[in-house]
Amino acid sequence: MSFSINKSVTYVGKIDWELKKFHGDELSTHHGSSYNSYLVRDEKIALIDSVWAPFAKEFVSNLKKEIDLKTIDYIIINHGEPDHSGALPELMREIPDTPIYCTANAIKSLKGQYHQEWNFIPVKTGDKLSLGSKEFIFIEARMLHWPDTMFSYLTGDNILFSNDGFGQHLASEHMFNDLVDQGDLYHEALKYYANILTPFNSFVEKKINEILSLNLPVDMICPSHGVIWRDNPLQMVNKYMEWAKNYQENQISIIYDTMWNSTRQMAENIAAGIRQSDPDVTVKLFNSNSNHTDKNDIITEVFKSKAILVGSPTINKGISYAVAGILEMIKGLAFKNKKAAAFGSYGWSGEGNKLISAELEHGGFEIINEGLKVLWNPDDESLIKCREFGQTIGEALK
Structure with a gap:
């Protein structure tokens, strides 16, 4: 041409x-x-x-x-x-x-x-x-x-x-x-x-x-x-x-993977809690599995965000392949002036949160708190805790 x-x-x-x-x-x-x-x-x-x-x-x-x-x-x-x-x-x-x-x-x-x-x-x-x-x-x-x-x-x-x-x-x-x-x-x-x-x-x-x-x-x-x-x-x-100049908008992105929808339920209720505490903030949710969301589109939203929350079920004392992959991309891009926290469900050992937090900290994020984990499938009490966790995040980021 x-x-x-x-x-x-x-x-x-x-x-x-x-x-x-x-x-x-x-x-x-x-x-x-x-x-x-x-x-x-x-x-x-x-x-x-x-x-x-x-x-x-x-x-x-x-x-x-x-x-x-x-x-x-x-x-x-x-x-x-x-x-x-x-x-x-x-x-x-x-x-x-x-x-x-x-x-x-x-x-x-x-x-x-x-x-x-x-x-x-x-x-x-x-x-x-x-x-x-x-x-x-x-x-x-x-x-x-x-x-x-x-x-x-x-x-x-x-x-x-x-x-x-x-x-x-x-x-x-x-x-x-x-x-x-x-x-x-x-x-x-x-x-x-x-x-x-x-x-x-x-x-x-x-x-x-x-x-x-x-x-x-x-x-x-x-x-x-x-x-x-x-x-x-x-x-x-x-x-x-x-x-x-370490760009950010008034946005929080929630990135997660889920096996039996426990971590998905956590993500959605955390998002609801954030919105309750700060109606002006934009909250976006992304399932990091490639069958659901393109990884580069997720990275673009991370770039726009002032904070991200990353969730995964604990799998074989680790985290899901999809979450591990997006965390590796996030680390390599060396974001600055952004905050983060971890969450996830577990059945036995529950190491996922610590692993996610460590990766985020290694990637230059300021860790807001120790995160939230829920045993097995969240019941009503656990979902309330998720919303309260979201409210805490929203208040901390106002």
Whole structure:
């Protein structure tokens, strides 16, 4: 697919309508995605990024229809991950001597993945590449979200090619932010940040401040996934600054798994107790089993929450597979400024609460209390205790 972004920049990427999982099975993409590549024409011609390897032949074939490959003077790879660099082997067979501009860390990444000695040109923040009347200014963006990432800024057109920064997994026939459903766009941008960039909040804030200090006008932001920001592009920069400050809303999320509905009953009655004590707080419940709720959607809600409650029955002196899995994801994302508590049912030993609390504390959460556990199936008295537990949580979080 190709279309003009302006007089000098052409989109030459791939929209992947069928994509439902990304990073293996680690990230859900309910709305598909795109692999954005850009052709920039001036006195010299540069290609920015490529597409994922399954579409490499299609990419090169379509690129040949757009331009004589031998007239491409430079290739810019903002990030070496295969969804951006996957078509390089196919492309470099056609134009093997074309210089590839990227960070030193990206050279290591690309060599490690493709085992080729291409004509790499390392760049760092402040380095420039002239195209004639315009030039690229390169800005290293380490840990947004890999050590090799950089942004490329095109003078004259005032376009920031931001790679994974400010992107979303969203396939659309309308590749500009003002033409798509704003609810879908905002949700996918938030989900992308929550599931990928949360551990790097401090890097995000620092890098955005660094870019702003350069006083470069930004008329458009072209990420490597999802739609292009042409209408008020800095709105997403402002959102990133907000999200990077250990973001939270007035929300409590209850995440649980259940075997015979005991823990589910606990979750629902705890939620009722929270609402009784604080009618203004948003309380959301999620069964963490993948047959019920997508794990990345849960993570997005954790990102929005000021506190989470996590419940599991005790199983073989441990906790359920589904709860253990979501806790592992939560730990890895290094959330800050959030509170948590545990709950669950048990039949014999009842270790679940302590295990959940320990994992949450390891993940950086402030533990509200020792949690609540109920023996066997909760009776009326136990359900009252659950509601009282919820009221205690609600009061503690006002």
